[in-house]
Amino acid sequence: MTNNQKATTAVRACLLAACALLVAGPVPARAAALPQSPPGDWLYVTVTRGDARTGDPRTGDPRTGDVRSGDTRGALLLCDPPQGHAHAARACEELRAAHGDVGRIPLKETFCPMVYAPLTAAARGEWGGRTITYEETFANACALTARTGAVFALPEEPH
Known part of the structure; x- marks a missing residue:
């Protein structure tokens, strides 16, 4: 050639x-200007059976180490209007009262059994224009519900 x-x-x-x-x-x-996240207040919530992290075996630090992946359930909770979650209306109401801060949801007075069946709850999203991140491990489902209300009340999936 x-x-x-x-x-x-x-x-x-x-x-x-x-x-x-x-x-x-x-x-x-418009195609180039599509939003990266849902409009309004929203959280992607997950509940994982067991501790989220196994910890670093060298240092014992629970914040580092391998993340366990196992039985994880999740939902996208949209609050404008409430949807995407089995208890969306109640969860959004509780979050509004706490200004989107899961840690500020009032503790429900209840007696939980002293059974250790850990659940790790995690949330990330936006509330009132602020980025929200939350993660905590609870001793059991009763303690999770008492502390976080309906936010992490996700239905059990059949095995």
Whole structure:
């Protein structure tokens, strides 16, 4: 192949690409401006059976180490309007009263059994324009519900 043939082939390829773009039409500006997260107040909540982290065996630090992946349930809780969660209306009401801070939901007075069946609750999202992150491990489901109300009240999935 001579240099002229290579140049002609390259020009043809460019022209074909330009024609394809013209046929496809302009890309709408809205497509580029799609939101990265849901509008309004929202949290993605998960409940994992067991401790979230096994801890670093060298240091014993529970904040580092391997993350256990196991029985995890999750839901996207949307609060404008409440949806996406089995108890969305009640969870959103509790979060509104706590200004989106799961840790500020009032503790329910209840007696929980002293059974160790740990559950790790985690949430991330946006509330009132602020980024929300939350993670805590509870001794059992009763302690989780007493501390976090309906926010992590996710239905059990059949085994």
